[in-house]
Amino acid sequence: MYRPTRRSLLFGTLSAATLADVAMAQEHAQRAASTNAAFRYLKAADAAEIEAIASQILPSDGTPGAREAGCIHFIDRALESFDKDKRGVYTKGLAEMQRKRSELFPESRTIAGLEQAQAIALFTALQETEFFKLVRTHTVMGFLATPDWGGNQGNVGWAHIGLEHKMIHQPPFGYYAGEAK
Amino acid sequence: MIRYKPSEVVDFVVIGSGAAGGVVAKELSTAGFSVVVLEQGAYVKEKDFKHDEFGVAYQHAIANDPKVQPSTYRTNASETAKVEQRYDYGRLVGGGSVHFTANYWRFHPDDFRERSVFGDVPGSSFADWPVTYDELEPYYTKAEWELGISGLAGANPFEGPRSKPYPLPPLPVKSSGVLFERGTKKLGLHPFPSPMAILSQPYQGRGACTHCGFCEMFGCEMRAKSSTLASVIPMAEKTGKCEIRSGCYVRRIQSSDAGRVTGAVYFDSQRREVFQRARAVVLSANGVESAKLLLMSGSKRFPHGLANGSGMVGRNFMWDLGSFASDLFDHPLDEYKGVQVSRLIHDYYAADPKRGFYGGAGIDARFDWQPISFGLDGLPPDAPKWGSEYKRMLGKYFTHTFSALAHATSLPVESNVLDLDPTVKDDWGLPVPRITYQPHPDDMKNLVWIQRRQVEILEAAGATRVWKYPVEDIGVSRHLMGTMRMGNDPARSVVDRFNRAHDVPNLFVVDGSSFVTSARQQPTATIQALAYRAAEAAGVAARRGEL
Ligand SMILES: Cc1cc2nc3c(=O)[nH]c(=O)nc-3n(C[C@H](O)[C@H](O)[C@H](O)COP(=O)(O)OP(=O)(O)OC[C@H]3O[C@@H](n4cnc5c(N)ncnc54)[C@H](O)[C@@H]3O)c2cc1C
Ligand code: SF4
Numbered sequence: 001m002y003r004p005t006r007r008s009l010l011f012g013t014l015s016a017a018t019l020a021d022v023a024m025a026q027e028h029a030q031r032a033a034s035t036n037a038a039f040r041y042l043k044a045a046d047a048a049e050i051e052a053i054a055s056q057i058l059p060s061d062g063t064p065g066a067r068e069a070g071c072i073h074f075i076d077r078a079l080e081s082f083d084k085d086k087r088g089v090y091t092k093g094l095a096e097m098q099r100k101r102s103e104l105f106p107e108s109r110t111i112a113g114l115e116q117a118q119a120i121a122l123f124t125a126l127q128e129t130e131f132f133k134l135v136r137t138h139t140v141m142g143f144l145a146t147p148d149w150g151g152n153q154g155n156v157g158w159a160h161i162g163l164e165h166k167m168i169h170q171p172p173f174g175y176y177a178g179e180a181k
Numbered sequence: 182m183i184r185y186k187p188s189e190v191v192d193f194v195v196i197g198s199g200a201a202g203g204v205v206a207k208e209l210s211t212a213g214f215s216v217v218v219l220e221q222g223a224y225v226k227e228k229d230f231k232h233d234e235f236g237v238a239y240q241h242a243i244a245n246d247p248k249v250q251p252s253t254y255r256t257n258a259s260e261t262a263k264v265e266q267r268y269d270y271g272r273l274v275g276g277g278s279v280h281f282t283a284n285y286w287r288f289h290p291d292d293f294r295e296r297s298v299f300g301d302v303p304g305s306s307f308a309d310w311p312v313t314y315d316e317l318e319p320y321y322t323k324a325e326w327e328l329g330i331s332g333l334a335g336a337n338p339f340e341g342p343r344s345k346p347y348p349l350p351p352l353p354v355k356s357s358g359v360l361f362e363r364g365t366k367k368l369g370l371h372p373f374p375s376p377m378a379i380l381s382q383p384y385q386g387r388g389a390c391t392h393c394g395f396c397e398m399f400g401c402e403m404r405a406k407s408s409t410l411a412s413v414i415p416m417a418e419k420t421g422k423c424e425i426r427s428g429c430y431v432r433r434i435q436s437s438d439a440g441r442v443t444g445a446v447y448f449d450s451q452r453r454e455v456f457q458r459a460r461a462v463v464l465s466a467n468g469v470e471s472a473k474l475l476l477m478s479g480s481k482r483f484p485h486g487l488a489n490g491s492g493m494v495g496r497n498f499m500w501d502l503g504s505f506a507s508d509l510f511d512h513p514l515d516e517y518k519g520v521q522v523s524r525l526i527h528d529y530y531a532a533d534p535k536r537g538f539y540g541g542a543g544i545d546a547r548f549d550w551q552p553i554s555f556g557l558d559g560l561p562p563d564a565p566k567w568g569s570e571y572k573r574m575l576g577k578y579f580t581h582t583f584s585a586l587a588h589a590t591s592l593p594v595e596s597n598v599l600d601l602d603p604t605v606k607d608d609w610g611l612p613v614p615r616i617t618y619q620p621h622p623d624d625m626k627n628l629v630w631i632q633r634r635q636v637e638i639l640e641a642a643g644a645t646r647v648w649k650y651p652v653e654d655i656g657v658s659r660h661l662m663g664t665m666r667m668g669n670d671p672a673r674s675v676v677d678r679f680n681r682a683h684d685v686p687n688l689f690v691v692d693g694s695s696f697v698t699s700a701r702q703q704p705t706a707t708i709q710a711l712a713y714r715a716a717e718a719a720g721v722a723a724r725r726g727e728l
Contacts, residue, residue: 020667022587028305035661047462054567057568058567058571058572059568059569059572061569061572062214064577065572068274082240087366093202095488095603105490120568123567127566127567133299136566136567137557139555140553141235141239141553141556141557143556144552144553144555144556145233145234145235145553146231146232146234146235148233149235157552158552160572160575160577161552161555161556161576161579161580162513162515162576162579162580163517163552163579163580164437165232166393167402167403167518168391168392168393169390169391169392169393169518169667171353172353172356173353173355173390173403173515173516173517173519174355174356174512174513174514174515174516174595175512175514175517176356176359176360176510176512176514176581177353177354177357177358177359178526179357179359
């Protein structure tokens with residue numbers, strides 16, 4: 001049936017990993033357990049630009065966002081392993097975004113160097129592109145997957161949505177179940 | 182665990198160890214027969230299950246993986262099918278019973294005779310079952326007590342008679358359940374606690390559910406979900422008569438010129454071809470894979486596929502149809518804790534000619550999300566997709582949202598077919614399933630109608646906002662029903678009323694494929710009741726020397 005949980009599988013851009021990919025990604029995640037770990041696939045300059053995009057998708061506006069969660073490490077691992085066939089989308093998409101940036105803001109040099117309002121204007125112009133949608137998908141996944149995949153470092157993504165990760169929860173669950181008792 | 186040699190002729194080979202195969206293996210081995218279960222997936226133990234949504238939901242850690250086993254889809258026979266994953270099942274020992282949501286609904290008595298009760302539906306092959314509820318009732322009870330089902334007997338006023346209550350009380354109500362009760366009662370409806378294949382209390386040496394919340398799509402580390410992996414498969418192994426052989430992908434059921442099956446050919450985990458001999462074969466590979474296998478097992482004697490003299494193998498594929506609506510409440514619901522569902526209604530279950538179409542549904546209150554899926558698609562359609570406001574809404578809605586899900590009718594239609602794709606091959610070089618499916622027009626009318634009822638309920642429950650998901654988008658099917666319907670007429674059906682192939686006396690097909698109609702989804706209780714019954718019949722036939 002129409003199950004939203006499967007929507008991103010059907011219509012998303014994500015490709016399937018092999019078991020070796022998964023193992024590789026997780027091994028790297030362990031090493032990347034800090035937000036300033038080295039990148040495995042991305043060049044530092046591109047990583048900074050992509051992180052600038054990710055941090056407008058989930059901004060660090062008073063509470064941790066994509067930057068603190070280390071979403072860029074999830075993306076790095078994705079492109080190195082299970083989503084390596086999506087490298088072209090990143091390369092082409094980033095180049096297109098740079099063109100659009102210099103067209104809209106001729107004074108600017110990088111995406112990361114844009115003012116907040118400029119960045120929002122740029123991404124709004126490109127939000128329907130395959131590239132932006134893929135960065136969004138990866139950023140959200142990185143923020144909310146287990147830290148084993150490189151993002152959600154220190155469980156900041158789960159903390160943001162109010163998920164307390166435990167093997168055992170005690171009822172009552174939520175306000176209304178408590179009210180019922 | 183006992184190991185048989187492939188050259189040894191065992192009493193039964195069971196293909197697939199899922200909801201049905203696990204039950205059949207246990208029943209036959211405890212009855213003293215030698216059994217080899219061939220399962221393509223891995224033998225994953227409870228300690229190896231992980232709360233890893235990305236791995237489980239997006240990388241298919243324990244489900245069919247389209248990268249190695251693709252399938253194709255089209256809406257009608259004039260199109261060329263495209264590679265597209267449109268069905269989902271558990272691919273490991275225990276099959277779909279390991280990762281299912283565990284809603285465990287008995288069908289209603291009328292589900293088995295609905296064609297007589299409602300009448301014909303033009304454009305469909307709507308028919309009565311060759312089995313009645315009363316015949317199946319003892320097997321529903323057996324399944325509930327042996328597997329471990331939690332629920333409250335008598336709480337559903339629309340349910341058929343039962344000979345015994347549930348062995349375990351219902352699981353604790355969730356906030357969604359309390360609100361759903363509030364809304365449905367205001368509308369004069371009859372909410373009741375969801376019957377779940379999950380232990381609310383310790384049972385038969387297994388522990389109770391600890392409400393970890395990573396339940397739908399996940400295996401249970403606590404052995405509290407009553408999968409065949411946790412319940413009957415250990416019983417089968419304990420007999421010393423049953424071997425669970427995992428990593429074995431069956432590619433053909435072998436048959437003799439005399440028209441009897443002689444065993445199964447499979448690829449082992451090193452992709453070597455092995456032939457396991459057997460006196461009889463039970464095919465339990467599910468509503469899609471079983472039909473595929475019969476179509477791949479043709480011979481001179483069976484030119485259109487094994488047991489397909491009727492030409493009905495693959496026909497009448499039914500989909501997991503449903504509609505979805507979500508809501509927002511003022512106070513935290515924390516729905517991510519606990520099992521997915523705690524309350525539902527069957528008030529709209531019966532079809533009513535006054536509505537102007539055939540159809541009905543059960544509606545439950547649930548949280549059908551995990552963190553990533555919610556982050557990607559959980560917010561209302563008009564919500565921003567990124568930026569500060571997106572982030573703020575994500576932070577609030579994840580704990581303040583639940584959904585109403587309607588499980589709706591899918592009519593059998595002969596042109597909805599499962600067959601072999603003419604060009605696409607899987608990683609082993611074998612043909613892949615091609616699905617041709619389009620909902621019957623009444624199914625679509627029913628979905629639109631039932632979604633209005635869902636919205637009414639959520640509004641009556643006091644939601645501050647309610648949003649709907651498009652019903653035209655039928656997504657991925659997880660309830661694989663039809664393709665080898667049971668019936669009394671060998672010209673119009675594939676198996677008889679005991680799941681025995683009309684054309685092949687020592688072949689049984691026991692899984693979702695034998696369903697004549699879809700009732701209101703949640704097929705697993707009925708699959709397992711039929712499995713207990715078919716295993717008994719197979720045992721009787723074997724003892725009589727018929728196999
Ligand atoms: C996420 C999810 C949630 C669900 N929730 C519910 C629910 O709440 N309630 C409900 O009633 N149902 C639910 N279902 C459906 C339920 O899982 C199925 O109805 C049930 O498992 C079907 O049983 P089966 O025995 O017919 O097949 P399966 O359980 O699918 O078992 C078939 C087995 O055969 C194996 N196999 C297939 N082909 C081969 C081959 N060629 N060689 C060797 N082995 C093979 C498979 O790997 C699998 O293990 C859900 C399904 C999913 C995916
Ligand atoms: S919610 Fe309960 S049954 Fe489900 S996986 Fe967690 S402990 Fe197991």
